Amino acid sequence: MNSYTRRGFLGLTSAAALGAGLSACTGGGTSTSGGDSAPASNNLRVFTYEDDTTIGLLKAQIKKFDEQNGTTTTVDSLPGSGAAVYPDKLRTELLGGKGPDVWRIWGGQIGSPFAKAKQALDLTPYYSKYGWDSKINTAAIGGMTFDGVKSGVPYLALGIGAWYNKSLLAKAGLSAPPTSYAELEAMNDKLVAVGVTPCGLGGKYGWDIMRLFEYLLEHTAGPDLHDKLLAGDESWDRPEVVEAFTLFKKWQDKKWLPQGALGLDPADIEPGYVQGKVAYTITGPWTEAQAILSAKKSSSAFGTFELPTDQSPSRHSGFVEGYMINAKTGNADKAAALLDFIVQPATQKALQITASTVKGAEPDPKSLPLAAEWSQKYAGNPFYTIQDQAFPKKQADQYFSVQSDLLQGSMTPEAAAKKMQEIVSAWAKG
Amino acid sequence: MAAVALSKPSTAKATRSGKWSPWLFALPALVVYVAFLVYPAVSSLWFSLTDWDGLSATYNFVGLDNYFKLPTDPVVLTAVRNNVIWTVVTIAVPTVIGLGLAIALNGKVHGKPILRLIFYTPAVLPLVSIASIWGWLYNPQYGAINSFLRLIGLDGLAQPWLGQDSTALWAVMVPAIWLRTGFPMLLYLAALQGIPNELYEAATVDGASRWQQFWHVTMPSLRPAHYIVLALSLIDSFKVFDMIYAMTYGGPGTATQVMGTWMYANVFQYYQAGYGTAIAVVITVVAVAVGIPYVRSQTREAS
Structure with missing residues (x-):
C-alpha cells in the first residue's frame, strides 16, 4: 500500500493546475500552506465554545494577558453547539490552513483525534517549564493525555x-x-x-x-x-x-x-x-449560570444531588475540558504562556470556573452557590468517564x-x- | 478590388481576435469554475480512493475499497431508501400543490401579490429557523400539533413525531414540502402567464370544458416549466442534508439518515474522510446523471 501526504497531493495537483495556466486561482492557497509553522508574531487566535454568559469573562482575562505580554489575542466562539458540532468546525478550520493557535476541547475520545493526527502540539516541554504536573489535577491531565503524549492542558473537570x-x-x-x-x-x-x-x-x-x-x-x-x-x-x-x-x-x-x-x-x-x-x-455545574441565573431565577429554588449508585465508592459521570495548542502555530511559546495564565487560580476564579482542575479556584458560593455546593460535596468523589468521551x-x-x-x-x-x-x-x- | 485587398489583413485580424473574445469573456467565470468546482471535485475523487482520516498529513491509497464497502454498510442502505422516499415525496407533493396554487393565483383572485408573497415566504426563511420552529411544533408534550390534536379529541393521534422511527422521516418532510412549494408555484405562474389567451378562446369556441382545457391546453403549454421544475427539484431532493441535520440529526438512531448526512458524519465526525468522500462521489454522480437530460434540453433549446 502506498503512503501519500495530503500536502503532497495538493502540491502535485496545484502544480498541474499551474501548468495548465491556472496558477492565479489554485496555486497560492495550497502551495504555500504546507506543513511548516506559521511565522512568529504577537498575534494569537483562540477558538472556544463559550456562550453569552461566559464569553465576556474570558475576553476580559485575555485582554489582561495581552496587556501583560504585549500580544493581541482574538477570541472566536461557537456557542451552544456542543460536542456534536464544535469539533467539526475546528477540524475544518485546521484543514483550511487557518486554524486557531489555541483551541478549547473536551478530553477523551473527542480530543483524541486532534492529538493522534498531530494537529495538537505535544505540550510535554511546557508541562516541565510551567510545572503544570504539580499544579493541575493528575486525573484531569490523564484525560488530555493521548498515547502517552500530553496534548492538552485541562482546566475543567466536570461532574454530572x-x-x-x-x-x-x-x-x-x-x-x-x-x-x-x-x-x-x-x-x-x-x-x-x-x-x-x-x-x-x-x-x-x-x-x-x-x-x-x-x-x-x-x-x-x-x-x-x-x-x-x-x-x-x-x-x-x-x-x-x-x-x-x-x-x-x-x-x-x-x-x-x-x-x-x-x-x-x-x-x-x-x-x-x-x-x-x-x-x-x-x-453539570455549568447549568447554574446557563439555565438558572440566565433565567433570572434564584439558585435557592433549586438543588443538586449525586445520583445514588448503591456502589462503593460512590462515583458520578465526569469529563475534562482543556486547551490544545496548534502544532503549526508560530507562537507556541506565547500560546503556552496564555494557557499558563488561564490555569492560574486567580484567572480561574475570575472566569467563574465551576469545577477547576487547580486548587484555590473553587466556585464562589456567593455568585454560584449550587456549583460551590456540588464542588464541596461531590467534586472529591471519583468519576467514571462520560460515555461519549469513552x-x-x-x-x-x-x-x-x-x-x-x-x-x-x-x-x-x-x-x-x-x-x-x-x-x-x-x-x-x- | 483595391479597397477589398486593403481591408483583407484587418478583417483577418478581426476574425482572429473575434475567435478569442468569447473565451476572454468566459475566462473569469471559467477560472472560478475550475478553482471552486473542478479542482475540489478531482481532489474528492482522489481522496475517495484513500483511507485518509480527514485530519492527518498522510494516508494510504486503497483503490476502490471504499466503494466496495458501500453496499455492506447498513446505514447506506437506510440512507438510499430514505433518499428515494424523500425524493419522490418532496418532488411530487410541492409540484402538485405549486401547480394548483399557480393556477389559482393566475385567475381572478383578490390580493394576488400578498398571496404570492405568503406562499413564497417559507422558501426564503433560513433553514435552521424552519427546523427550530417545526421542532417546537412537533414537541410531544407542549407542541402545537399534539396540543391541537388533543384539543379536538384526537389524543390517540398525538405522537412523538420526531422521536420514533416510524414517523420521523415523514415529519421532516412536512416542513420540506411547506418551504419548497413556493418555487414551483413561481415557475408555473410565470409559465401560465405566457400561454396566449387565444388558445383558451379557441378551445372554448370548440366546446372544451375547463377540465379539457387544463389537460389539452394548459398542461402541454407548461411542458418546459415541468421540465425545469422536475429537474431542479430532483437534484435538490437528492442533495438533502440541512433539514434532516437540523431537525433529527439523522435519528432516532439512524432512522432518518440520508446520503448527505451520512457522508457528513463519516467525513467530519468519524474521521473516515476517504469513505465519506466515496459517498459524496456517488451522490454527485447520481445528481449529475439526473441533471444531464435537463442540461441537454437547455442546450438544445439554446441552439
Missing part, C-alpha cells in the same frame, strides 16, 4: 449529577433528595402521581439521554466492571448490562422521562427543571442507535447487550 426544582419535589411531598436507587425510583413514582415528569432528558444527538444509561450501568455493574466495559476489557453481553438496559426501558415506560424523549433537543428540555416542566435533569464518535453513535432501538421497543435488553458487545469489541480490536 441531578439538578432539581425544589418546589416540584415538594409538590410530590418530597423534602430531601434520594440516597439510594430504590428511593430515586420511589421519588419518580411520586412525581408522576402528581403530574410532574421526573427526569428531563432529550434523545436528539444521543449524548443527553446517554447520561441516564451510564448512571444505570454504574448502578448495576459497579465501578470496576463499568470501567472494564468502557475499555472493552469485559464483554457487554452479560446480566449487569442487560439489567441496566431493562431499567433504562423502565424509565421510559413508567413515564419517568418526557413523552417522546428520543426526539427532544437537549437544549430545549434540559432547562425544563428551571421552567417547572420537569422535576430534575442530569447535567468511545470514539462512530462507536458512540452506534451505541446511541442501540439506545434508540431499545427505547422504541424494536430491540430487547438482551439483544442490546449483545449489540453493544459487537460495537465495543470491533472498536477495541481495531
Whole structure:
C-alpha cells in the first residue's frame, strides 16, 4: 500500500493546475500552506465554545494577558453547539490552513483525534517549564493525555449529577433528595402521581439521554466492571448490562422521562427543571449560570444531588475540558504562556470556573452557590468517564442507535447487550 | 478590388481576435469554475480512493475499497431508501400543490401579490429557523400539533413525531414540502402567464370544458416549466442534508439518515474522510446523471 501526504497531493495537483495556466486561482492557497509553522508574531487566535454568559469573562482575562505580554489575542466562539458540532468546525478550520493557535476541547475520545493526527502540539516541554504536573489535577491531565503524549492542558473537570426544582419535589411531598436507587425510583413514582415528569432528558444527538444509561450501568455493574466495559476489557453481553438496559426501558415506560424523549433537543428540555416542566435533569455545574441565573431565577429554588449508585465508592459521570495548542502555530511559546495564565487560580476564579482542575479556584458560593455546593460535596468523589468521551464518535453513535432501538421497543435488553458487545469489541480490536 | 485587398489583413485580424473574445469573456467565470468546482471535485475523487482520516498529513491509497464497502454498510442502505422516499415525496407533493396554487393565483383572485408573497415566504426563511420552529411544533408534550390534536379529541393521534422511527422521516418532510412549494408555484405562474389567451378562446369556441382545457391546453403549454421544475427539484431532493441535520440529526438512531448526512458524519465526525468522500462521489454522480437530460434540453433549446 502506498503512503501519500495530503500536502503532497495538493502540491502535485496545484502544480498541474499551474501548468495548465491556472496558477492565479489554485496555486497560492495550497502551495504555500504546507506543513511548516506559521511565522512568529504577537498575534494569537483562540477558538472556544463559550456562550453569552461566559464569553465576556474570558475576553476580559485575555485582554489582561495581552496587556501583560504585549500580544493581541482574538477570541472566536461557537456557542451552544456542543460536542456534536464544535469539533467539526475546528477540524475544518485546521484543514483550511487557518486554524486557531489555541483551541478549547473536551478530553477523551473527542480530543483524541486532534492529538493522534498531530494537529495538537505535544505540550510535554511546557508541562516541565510551567510545572503544570504539580499544579493541575493528575486525573484531569490523564484525560488530555493521548498515547502517552500530553496534548492538552485541562482546566475543567466536570461532574454530572441531578439538578432539581425544589418546589416540584415538594409538590410530590418530597423534602430531601434520594440516597439510594430504590428511593430515586420511589421519588419518580411520586412525581408522576402528581403530574410532574421526573427526569428531563432529550434523545436528539444521543449524548443527553446517554447520561441516564451510564448512571444505570454504574448502578448495576459497579465501578470496576463499568470501567472494564468502557475499555472493552469485559464483554457487554452479560446480566449487569442487560439489567441496566431493562431499567433504562423502565424509565421510559413508567413515564419517568418526557413523552417522546428520543426526539427532544437537549437544549430545549434540559432547562425544563428551571421552567417547572420537569422535576430534575442530569447535567453539570455549568447549568447554574446557563439555565438558572440566565433565567433570572434564584439558585435557592433549586438543588443538586449525586445520583445514588448503591456502589462503593460512590462515583458520578465526569469529563475534562482543556486547551490544545496548534502544532503549526508560530507562537507556541506565547500560546503556552496564555494557557499558563488561564490555569492560574486567580484567572480561574475570575472566569467563574465551576469545577477547576487547580486548587484555590473553587466556585464562589456567593455568585454560584449550587456549583460551590456540588464542588464541596461531590467534586472529591471519583468519576467514571462520560460515555461519549469513552468511545470514539462512530462507536458512540452506534451505541446511541442501540439506545434508540431499545427505547422504541424494536430491540430487547438482551439483544442490546449483545449489540453493544459487537460495537465495543470491533472498536477495541481495531 | 483595391479597397477589398486593403481591408483583407484587418478583417483577418478581426476574425482572429473575434475567435478569442468569447473565451476572454468566459475566462473569469471559467477560472472560478475550475478553482471552486473542478479542482475540489478531482481532489474528492482522489481522496475517495484513500483511507485518509480527514485530519492527518498522510494516508494510504486503497483503490476502490471504499466503494466496495458501500453496499455492506447498513446505514447506506437506510440512507438510499430514505433518499428515494424523500425524493419522490418532496418532488411530487410541492409540484402538485405549486401547480394548483399557480393556477389559482393566475385567475381572478383578490390580493394576488400578498398571496404570492405568503406562499413564497417559507422558501426564503433560513433553514435552521424552519427546523427550530417545526421542532417546537412537533414537541410531544407542549407542541402545537399534539396540543391541537388533543384539543379536538384526537389524543390517540398525538405522537412523538420526531422521536420514533416510524414517523420521523415523514415529519421532516412536512416542513420540506411547506418551504419548497413556493418555487414551483413561481415557475408555473410565470409559465401560465405566457400561454396566449387565444388558445383558451379557441378551445372554448370548440366546446372544451375547463377540465379539457387544463389537460389539452394548459398542461402541454407548461411542458418546459415541468421540465425545469422536475429537474431542479430532483437534484435538490437528492442533495438533502440541512433539514434532516437540523431537525433529527439523522435519528432516532439512524432512522432518518440520508446520503448527505451520512457522508457528513463519516467525513467530519468519524474521521473516515476517504469513505465519506466515496459517498459524496456517488451522490454527485447520481445528481449529475439526473441533471444531464435537463442540461441537454437547455442546450438544445439554446441552439
